[in-house]
Amino acid sequence: MKKRGIVIAETEELTIGYASRRRSIRVMEHLSVSAGSGELVALIGRNGAGKSTLLRTLVSLQSAVGGKIRLHGRDLHSIGSTMLPRIVSFTSTEPVAERNISVRNAVSLGRFPYTNWIGTMTNADREAVDHALEDTGMLTLAGRRLDSISDGERQRTLIARSLAQDTELLVMDEPTAFLDLPSRYGIVSLLRKLTREKGKCVIYSTHDLDTALNEADRIWLMDGECIIEGAPEDLILSGTIARAFESPLLSFSSKEGTFSFVRGRRKGIALEGDAPALSLTEKALGRCGYAVDQQASVRVKVQTGPEGWRWTLAEGSETRSFSTLYELMVHLPEE
Amino acid sequence: MREWLPSLKLSLAMTGLFLVTLLLFCADILFGGTPLEAGDVVRALFGEGSPESEIIVMEFRLPRALTAVIAGAALSVSGLLMQTLFRNPLAGPDVLGISSGAGLGVALTVLTLSPLFAIAADSPLQGWGMILAAWAGAGMVMVIIMAVSSRMRDIMTVLIVGLMLASAISAVVSLLQYFSNETMLRTYVIWTMGNLGNISWQQLRALSIAALAGMILAFVMVKPLNAMLMGETFSRTVGVRMRSTRLMLLAAASILAGSVTAFCGPLAFIGVAVPHMARLLFRTTDHRALMPGTALFGAAILLVSDLISTAPGGGQIIPVNTVTSLIGIPVVLWIILGKNATGGRR
Numbered sequence: 001m002k003k004r005g006i007v008i009a010e011t012e013e014l015t016i017g018y019a020s021r022r023r024s025i026r027v028m029e030h031l032s033v034s035a036g037s038g039e040l041v042a043l044i045g046r047n048g049a050g051k052s053t054l055l056r057t058l059v060s061l062q063s064a065v066g067g068k069i070r071l072h073g074r075d076l077h078s079i080g081s082t083m084l085p086r087i088v089s090f091t092s093t094e095p096v097a098e099r100n101i102s103v104r105n106a107v108s109l110g111r112f113p114y115t116n117w118i119g120t121m122t123n124a125d126r127e128a129v130d131h132a133l134e135d136t137g138m139l140t141l142a143g144r145r146l147d148s149i150s151d152g153e154r155q156r157t158l159i160a161r162s163l164a165q166d167t168e169l170l171v172m173d174e175p176t177a178f179l180d181l182p183s184r185y186g187i188v189s190l191l192r193k194l195t196r197e198k199g200k201c202v203i204y205s206t207h208d209l210d211t212a213l214n215e216a217d218r219i220w221l222m223d224g225e226c227i228i229e230g231a232p233e234d235l236i237l238s239g240t241i242a243r244a245f246e247s248p249l250l251s252f253s254s255k256e257g258t259f260s261f262v263r264g265r266r267k268g269i270a271l272e273g274d275a276p277a278l279s280l281t282e283k284a285l286g287r288c289g290y291a292v293d294q295q296a297s298v299r300v301k302v303q304t305g306p307e308g309w310r311w312t313l314a315e316g317s318e319t320r321s322f323s324t325l326y327e328l329m330v331h332l333p334e335e
Numbered sequence: 336m337r338e339w340l341p342s343l344k345l346s347l348a349m350t351g352l353f354l355v356t357l358l359l360f361c362a363d364i365l366f367g368g369t370p371l372e373a374g375d376v377v378r379a380l381f382g383e384g385s386p387e388s389e390i391i392v393m394e395f396r397l398p399r400a401l402t403a404v405i406a407g408a409a410l411s412v413s414g415l416l417m418q419t420l421f422r423n424p425l426a427g428p429d430v431l432g433i434s435s436g437a438g439l440g441v442a443l444t445v446l447t448l449s450p451l452f453a454i455a456a457d458s459p460l461q462g463w464g465m466i467l468a469a470w471a472g473a474g475m476v477m478v479i480i481m482a483v484s485s486r487m488r489d490i491m492t493v494l495i496v497g498l499m500l501a502s503a504i505s506a507v508v509s510l511l512q513y514f515s516n517e518t519m520l521r522t523y524v525i526w527t528m529g530n531l532g533n534i535s536w537q538q539l540r541a542l543s544i545a546a547l548a549g550m551i552l553a554f555v556m557v558k559p560l561n562a563m564l565m566g567e568t569f570s571r572t573v574g575v576r577m578r579s580t581r582l583m584l585l586a587a588a589s590i591l592a593g594s595v596t597a598f599c600g601p602l603a604f605i606g607v608a609v610p611h612m613a614r615l616l617f618r619t620t621d622h623r624a625l626m627p628g629t630a631l632f633g634a635a636i637l638l639v640s641d642l643i644s645t646a647p648g649g650g651q652i653i654p655v656n657t658v659t660s661l662i663g664i665p666v667v668l669w670i671i672l673g674k675n676a677t678g679g680r681r
Contacts, residue, residue: 059572081574090572097422098564101620109565112558112573118623119558161565165573 007073008169008201009058009088010034014067016050016057024065027053031067033220033229035203037168040195042212043205045222046244051205052093054222055173058203059090071169085113089165091158091172099147103157106146107132110164132163135198136190152183159190170194172204176211184208188215209245213257232257268293273302277309284325288332298333345624348617352631356404359638363400364392368645368652398539399532403641404634405539406531406595407605409546411613411633412553412626413591414606419560419622420584421484423493424670427607428592431480431497433473434603435504437596438527440472441465442508445523446515466545469597473589476500481585529600529656531641542598549590550630556583557622564620602637603656604663609633611666636662 014031017024027050035041043051056062058069060076069076071087079087089110096106110132111125121129133139136156146154155175162170175191176184188211194200195217203220206212212219213232221228221235223244228235235241242252251262269290271282281302282292290298299314311328313320322328365376371388378384379392410428417426417433428434444465479500484493512520525533534542559580562570571577592606613629614620640658647653 061568061571081576085572085574088572090568092566092568094566094568096564097566098419098620100614101564105619105621106565109562109569109573112562112575115558117555117558119561 006037007034008037008071009203010070011058012068012070014057014069015065016053017065019063019065026065028222028225028227029066031227033227035169035201035218037201038195038199039201039217040192040215041201041203041218041220042216043203043220043222044207044209044212047207049222049224051222052173054227055090055171055203055205059088059171060084061090082113085165085167087167088169088171089162089167091162091170091175093173093177096146096154100145102142103138103144103146103149103160104129104133104142106157107138107142107160107164110161110166113165128166129164132160135163135194136160150183152179152186155179155183155187156190159187159194163194168199168201170200170202172202174205174207176204176206176208184211188212191215209241209259213241263289263291266291268296268298270294270296270299271302273300274304277302277304281311281325281328284329285332288329290332300328341619345617345619349624349628349631352616352628352635356631356635356638359635359642360400360404363403363638363641364396366642366645367391367396367399395532398534398536399641400638401539402531402534402542402599403637405542405546406599406602407609407633407635407637408630409549409591409595409633410602410606411609411629411636412550413588413595414608415610415613415622415626415629416553416556416560416584416588416591417606418610419563420581420588421480421493422563423484424611425494425607425667427604428473428588428596429601429603429605430494430607430667432476432500432504433480433589433592434596434601434606435501436472436474436476437469437593438472438601439504439508440468440470440593441526441597442511442523443472444468445526446508446511446519463541465597466541466594469593470589471593473593473596474585476504477585477589481581526600527656528654529602529659531599531637531655532652534598538598542594545590545594549587549594552583552587552590554626556580556587557626560584560622561620599655601656602640603660604667605633605637605659608663608666609636611670612636 011031011033015026015029016031017026017028031054043054045051053062057064071079107129108121108125111121111128112119115121115125130139133142136159138153138156138160141149141153146157149157159172159175162172176187179187191202191204192215195202213236216232218229219232219235221240221244223240228240230238236254236257239254242254245259246252249262250259252259263286266286267290269285269292271278271285271292271294273281281300285292285300297315301312301314303310303312308323311322311325313322313328313331315333320331322331364380365373369391371391375384375388376392376396379388380397382389384392414427417428417431418424420426480493480497483496487493512523515523559570559575562573562575567577595602609632610625610629613625613632616632617624617628619625637659640655640662643658644653644655
């Protein structure tokens with residue numbers, strides 16, 4: 001593991017937005033955050049908070065309205081347009097224009113800043129491409145076309161392309177969007193691996209709070225007027241996460257670090273039985289408007305037997321038994 | 336093995352296509368409207384044939400075959416540039432109204448400026464005048480299309496705008512025709528049928544120089560073109576200057592399509608269809624291979640079209656424009672209906 005903490009990217013009193021000759025629209029002001037080598041930084045925030053704008057400003061796709069950005073301690077303005085692509089790579093949500101391109105060719109384009117006027121690949125370039133393909137697990141699919149692989153594999157290809165560009169800072173706009181759960185975890189754990197094993201600094205935006213809070217070293221949280229940074233747990237402890245994302249329908253558990261639906265007024269139900277069915281039963285009962293209360297008149301008992309799990313519902317003298325939770329829920333007493 | 340196998344296949348395909356094009360070129364000189372013995376043709380090429388055969392070969396067939404090669408290559412490369420530039424598999428000089436724009440330039444010079452087409456053929460100044468007018472017309476339409484496609488991501492919208500432009504231009508040309516005399520009108524109508532054979536050596540020289548300039552301009556841009564396959568944002572973040580790159584590509588495509596259209600008339604569907612045929616044959620998206628491949632394929636297709644158009648013999652000629660349409664339209668339909676229409680589902 002390489003040492004962590006050399007500052008790779010930092011902003012100072014940055015104002016992001018769109019400036020034209022007549023007027024400027026400020027999306028957010030006074031942004032002062034930083035990211036270090038070997039760090040996985042997750043940028044989170046509600047829709048429209050300005051995540052993409054911040055990332056695009058960081059990689060100089062749009063200019064800052066005010067303030068400073070420093071990459072490797074150098075002011076972004078002082079880095080020339082031939083040097084910048086060797087310092088930072090960017091993966092956007094823009095669809096690939098030519099879906100017939102092969103994985104290897106797409107990754108090879110990451111070598112763009114290093115090749116000559118016609119794009120001739122030297123041995124060193126080819127080696128970099130091979131390494132990038134290998135690190136992302138795409139080597140066996142290198143000959144496939146982009147429209148013949150899965151969404152997750154396509155995202156891996158784009159990450160490989162970023163790796164081939166050989167920059168210490170990798171900026172990615174929503175690399176896990178539109179991916180299923182295993183692919184999402186796959187991508188984030190790949191990004192994590194890159195920070196740990198290669199010492200890369202990865203800044204990525206995401207709506208996937210779960211993985212971000214579990215895997216990121218640092219969170220940049222865009223919250224209406226300001227940006228707050230810190231380790232995920234710091235932000236949970238200070239209540240920042242809860243404030244930013246809680247709504248009348250959603251509550252955040254600081255203990256678990258997870259979100260759940262807010263349930264309305266609930267009836268009591270007594271519950272006993274064996275794990276792990278016990279907690280799952282509690283969850284299912286919660287959805288039906290019941291909260292566990294051992295003093296309640298309605299009682300549910302869950303036990304495991306020779307035929308699997310069984311649930312017994314007791315209400316007064318009446319007792320019924322079910323083999324699935326679904327049946328139990330259907331037969332719960334109405335209000 | 337994975338590394339060299341595709342490149343070996345690529346060189347094989349390229350060599351094969353080159354040989355086929357060479358064969359077609361020879362065939363185009365050997366066969367024509369007037370039947371000539373092969374021996375006579377060869378003797379005429381070396382200046383030892385009969386005066387009659389020498390005129391047929393040196394003044395008609397050779398410039399005609401050379402024009403087919405240059406026009407086919409130039410139009411196809413122009414189409415390739417536009418398809419990558421507009422991220423649109425259906426882009427092409429004729430589909431987007433670029434040829435119409437060039438035609439407007441030509442119509443203005445033929446119908447209003449020069450009293451007779453014949454004079455244009457004799458004067459090199461007129462030749463270049465027509466080329467410049469065609470470039471201006473093509474460039475004008477190209478800039479409009481560029482402006483539209485930067486606002487409208489939907490490729491079908493852009494195509495419809497192209498069609499509208501073409502209709503508007505043909506309306507303007509109709510107006511021009513109303514004010515011109517019968518000879519000029521006939522010259523113009525013949526021009527619209529597409530003709531590879533109406534070219535003097537002098538005009539051929541102008542066409543070659545213009546096409547070569549366009550080709551060089553296009554080939555200098557292969558690296559940014561390849562980056563653009565991944566999208567505009569990516570291109571910008573690896574250091575492509577999009578504004579100047581777009582301008583260069585627009586200029587190259589206008590020069591290529593405009594010059595050909597000026598001298599040969601609109602040759603429909605070559606520009607849009609041939610790049611797809613080349614992609615299919617070479618199985619690559621890399622412009623370093625695709626561009627020469629497309630140029631060769633375009634030359635071959637136009638040579639075939641020319642052979643077909645002179646096939647009836649006895650002075651009868653099918654307009655080349657008709658032949659190229661019959662070859663190109665199935666390919667375009669295949670793109671629209673087939674899964675190759677990658678841009679439509681974004």
